Amino acid sequence: xxxxxxxxxxxxxxxxxxxxxxxxxxxxxxxxxxxxxxxxxxxxxxxxxxxxxxxxxxxxxxxxxxxxxxxxxxxxxxxxxxxxxxxxxxxxxxxxxxxxxxxxxxxxxxxxxxxxxxxxxxxxxxxxxxxxxxxxxxxxxxxxxxxxxxxxxxxxxxxxxxxxxxxxxxxxxxxxxxxxxxxxxxxxxxxxxxxxxxxxxxxxxxxxxxxxxxxxxxxxxxxxxxxxxxxxxxxxxxxxxxxxxxxxxxxxxxxxxxxxxxx
Numbered sequence: 001x002x003x004x005x006x007x008x009x010x011x012x013x014x015x016x017x018x019x020x021x022x023x024x025x026x027x028x029x030x031x032x033x034x035x036x037x038x039x040x041x042x043x044x045x046x047x048x049x050x051x052x053x054x055x056x057x058x059x060x061x062x063x064x065x066x067x068x069x070x071x072x073x074x075x076x077x078x079x080x081x082x083x084x085x086x087x088x089x090x091x092x093x094x095x096x097x098x099x100x101x102x103x104x105x106x107x108x109x110x111x112x113x114x115x116x117x118x119x120x121x122x123x124x125x126x127x128x129x130x131x132x133x134x135x136x137x138x139x140x141x142x143x144x145x146x147x148x149x150x151x152x153x154x155x156x157x158x159x160x161x162x163x164x165x166x167x168x169x170x171x172x173x174x175x176x177x178x179x180x181x182x183x184x185x186x187x188x189x190x191x192x193x194x195x196x197x198x199x200x201x202x203x204x205x206x207x208x209x210x211x212x213x214x215x216x217x218x219x220x221x222x223x224x225x226x227x228x229x230x231x232x233x234x235x236x237x238x239x240x241x242x243x244x245x246x247x248x249x250x251x252x253x254x255x256x257x258x259x260x261x262x263x
Contacts, residue, residue: 009038010022021057030060031115032118056103057103063109093117102200104126104203105119107127108130108191108193110131117146120151133171149165156180216231
């Protein structure tokens, strides 16, 4: 069913403090068409201010995570046109990387090109046994974009990055786990989404301000030591004033699990 007909390009559901954002243009295998891109930008901006949202799971529909970029208009384009076209996908990368909530990519089926870039930008990747990954850019004569050459080296070694992006091979889920692309691999009878939800439920119990501050600094990696020390001092000064930090200290002294409220 077309996302332009009855179903939206992004289907949003909630389970407690977990928000699932499902890319939903199955006829395009959830390629990063404008409707998906704009829908994600809108939802992420709104959820950044939503205190009831504690974790975001980014998933796909119809047995595909995201099959790649939108190549419905093959060009050719001039240099200025390409620079303009890249602004919104790059804005989406920043929205994911600098988001205050932890984001888990639930990959079932292909995550090719832009799909690999989206998944790599998330904090964690949970993959199902049928997941596959490919930096397919070289197959059509272009280079990785949407920040993949920033996000992937934060996950794996430069040698692995070169292999992934230059050979453009299709990498199955078990190999992706061995290479370090995938954080968690579901069992043969499981799915990436089910595993992502399981881990999201654990994350949802953590102190959200602490995670937000940690994410903010990690998104600026790699950083020199002095910059890290300056940022951590400022962040700790703020975190120490939050109710969650006070609850965490009290729970530690009382030898019980803390109950964080999200501020």
